[in-house]
Amino acid sequence: MSYRSSLPRSVQVIRYVTPLREGGSLPAIVEADDEFLYVLKFRGAGQGVKALIAELVAGEIARTLGLRVPEIVFAQLDEAFGRSEPDEEIQDLLRASEGLNLGLHYLAGAITFDPLVNSVEGKLASQIVWLDCLVTNVDRTVRNPNMLIWHKDLWLIDHGAALYFHHAGLNWEEQSRRPFAPVKDHVLLRQATELATVDADFRALLSPARIEEIVAYIPDQWLISESSSESVEETRQVYAQFLNTRIAHSEIFVEEAQHARKALI
Template sequence: MSNSSSLPRSVEVIRYVTPLREGGSLPAIVEADDDFLYVLKFRGAGQGVKALIAELVAGEIARTLGLRVPEIVFAQLNEAFGRSEPDEEIQDLLRASEGLNLGLHYLTGAITFDPLVNKVDAKLASQIVWLDCLVTNVDRTTRNTNMLIWHKELWLIDHGAALYFHHSGQNWEEQSQRPFAPIKNHVLLRQATELTTVDAEFKAILSPDRIQEIVSFIPDEWLANESFMETAEENRQVYAQFLNTRIAHSEFFVEEAQHARKALI
């Protein structure tokens, strides 16, 4: 689980272990041909490949920024997989997900982050809040923190709800310059007292070249049915431009977060 910027590894799913029914997309724990367990996010689930794109891009941005994210892999699901699955709902999901899916290394023994028990220092809280403002992640609240404690360290998971501009059908260029109002519900907002410092540090790390490298990881087949542009590469560049514009105008979302925090205290 390094911070390497190289292309994510590819694995083949060989065994369906158990469903994770916490969310509506029915992710599952699976075993791959490298003998590791992964939490598999299915392309055939409700939000389709858009959720996989968000998971990949937001996760790799987080890793670039030095935050802990389980290793992300491309996971191939062949057409024969799941034929013996007795659960019809799961079998339908497996059939709809043949091809390239996304897996995250399963953190065996990890426990769910509890804001009443687990303490996060101001710098780390500010880093996570800044990240979620950038990628417009609406899903890190007290109701669903999407963070785990593993070996006494904080790990970020489940970024499929990020980059929600690609679901809305609205003008992505306009949305790229908007503040992020849902930050008022962020589980770590109260502790995020170092946003100005983090903003300067993270903007220096997330260069346009690095953003371009991250979006280059998005497989063409996941971009083929996007509605922004005609080609996969043009659609890929929409993600790059969206992110680069938000980074260049980060003062909008930083100020929004600071105002929302002041309203809490």
């Protein structure tokens, strides 16, 4: 599976279809002006634009690695959108999310991955575990696997909890070289039998140039922070440096994952 090397498409949201009430961020299924349905992640919800940045960056890294992720688009929400929404909670969310949001192509008819029913072969499991260790995604557990089966293929969704270093109080330089301890709870860890091989393959795919390209997708407006003195470009480079450092020292998180797997078996 090849990856694109261009900016994600932009769409205009024209209709709010239905909320998805899993979790606290109230994503929703919406229709856009290209007549497709998307799962919309709102900038006014939960962790705000940082969750959208994590979703975008982790998703595009996954796509680069050949993993299946729904198409990611930038979704514009106009000021007038949602004025007729009767639910006050949803209306407040829509008002707080005016402007640029993030959408993922809606996989109609997809079913939630069930580790008791669905099997994943060792290489694919190792690839997903490696990805989640790189982007520090804490949200791929038995309780909440964030994977779907669609047309008999495994698709990865919901990466908003990744890259948690960017939340207040976490030093990115220190975090970039840390093992990923939450891997012990990863839903696919037991099946991840080919981590060493995957590590070599994926390090070759994720060149510094490709990481720079991905972080360049982050809209400037998502990187503006009243609480930080860093410029937009300085903030963007933090993401690139964090990821490139983790990739260069991937043996740290690979060894952690291997140790955690041995403890399981």
